[in-house]
Amino acid sequence: MAVLALAMLALWLDLRAHALPLAATFAAASAAAIAVSARTRPRDQRRLDDAAAAAAALAAGRFDARMEVRADEYAELAAALNAAAARTQALVGALRQERAQLEALLNAGSDAIIAVDADGAIVYMNDGARAVFGTAATPGRPFIEVVRDHDLNDVVIAAARRGERSVRVVPYGAAQRWLQATAVPIERAGAWAALAVFHDLTEVRRLDSMRRDFISNVSHELRTPLAGIRAAAETLQEGALDEPAAAREFLGHIQREVDRLTQMVEELLELSRIESGAAPMSFRQLDARSLVDDAVERFSRQAERAGLALHARTGDAPLLVYGDGERLERALGNLVANAIRFTPPGGSVTVAAAAAGADVVISVEDTGVGIEPDQQRRVFERFYKADAARGESGVGLGLAIVKHIVLAHEGTVGVESRPGRGSTFTVRLPRR
Ligand SMILES: Nc1ncnc2c1ncn2[C@@H]1O[C@H](COP(=O)(O)OP(=O)(O)O)[C@@H](O)[C@H]1O
Ligand SMILES: [Mg+2]
Secondary structure: OHHHHHHHHHHHOOOOOOOHHHHHHHHHHHHHHHHHHOOOOHHHHHHHHHHHHHHHHHHOOOOOOOOOOOOOOOHHHHHHHHHHHHHHHHHHHHHHHHHHHHHHHHHHOOOEEEEEOOOOEEEEEOHHHHHHHOOOOOOOOEHHHHHOOHHHHHHHHHHHHHOOOEEEEEEEOOOOEEEEEEEEEOOOOOOOOEEEEEEEOHHHHHHHHHHHHHHHHHHHHHHHHHHHHHHHHHHHHOOHHHOHHHHHHHHHHHHHHHHHHHHHHHHHHHHHHHHHOOOOOOEEEEEHHHHHHHHHHHHHHHHHHOOOEEEEEOOOOOOEEEEEHHHHHHHHHHHHHHHHHOOOOOOEEEEEEEEEOOEEEEEEEEOOOOOOHHHHOHHHOOOOOOHHHOOOOOOOOHHHHHHHHHHHOOOEEEEEEEOOOEEEEEEEEEEO
């Protein structure tokens, strides 16, 4: 009996690699116990039945089954059987834990991970893979049927069939997301012939192209005033300096270009401070009505010079918001400055504040040139200038600053406009 138990123990220790032989071993053990039973006494018979029952339970995967230990000649068998069962139970528990940890690890990131067999059929996939490749991705299906993309499939097949490790960046699917596919062959992993990881680079690429656009826009915007300053300085040097009237004109020109550069640098700095969150905002309770009144007062002379009527429209009740007064003043100032700039003489600009549900809506309405429908959404992008504003002095950062200030206040901005009739910019802030 002890020999049988030891043989079982030896086999159990091999459990990690073989789940089936384990069950077979337990089954064999119970069969052996029953076979012996034909020639035994009733008491022995009961003990052997106990052993057989315990072994059968273990064979069926119930690793908590034990044989009763008594002070008889079966004590050794019972102890050995129970020790083996306990060990198996611990081992299976540890394996389950390891598997759960591995699953968690594979699902922790947003990367899609799949394993394929030597024929290129999916044998494992994580949550990320289901998200990227959709519900069609199920174990057993050929990878190519699921992705329907030869470039991605090639990477995986090269690893699974030819043992080649490869990396490729591929535009994938209708949305043309950029996926970086990395596939590695796996040896001695049963059905797993290759493991592939798909990393979404779309956002990284988008940021990269934004950064490049930004640099080229800044360079472009810098070049114009710099060229102007240079031309004016050369003209002065070549003789204009000796003619007082001309000299004053060219110096004035230089002054304006320097102002433009200064404003642009200042706006860029402000934008980057707000966007990066590095700008310390000082929030306090404010009345939106005084923001409106202050803006109208600040711009009254400028509006007058432009031949425009500038009005404030607010009610009697306070319109409280929680915000950074200086920043909100700046945002509203940018909107009013635009309204004045893009409205021909004789028109009007109205700055208003009103309650709207849980929000306060501040609006700047003008009777100016308006914005084409397809350009309305884009005016909030940095450096964007609508066609009507080409050749104007601004660089297109004002509304980007407005947008970021309002976002930092958990608000929203919008514009409604009819070309030739006028525009209304609205800032919606949560009421406090
Ligand atoms: N009130 C307005 N009426 C018509 N167009 C406007 C108005 N406000 C903004 N725009 C358009 O939006 C563009 C971006 O505005 P902004 O970001 O303030 O840049 P900038 O004022 O430097 O041109 C402007 O160039 C203009 O084309
Ligand atoms: Mg502006």
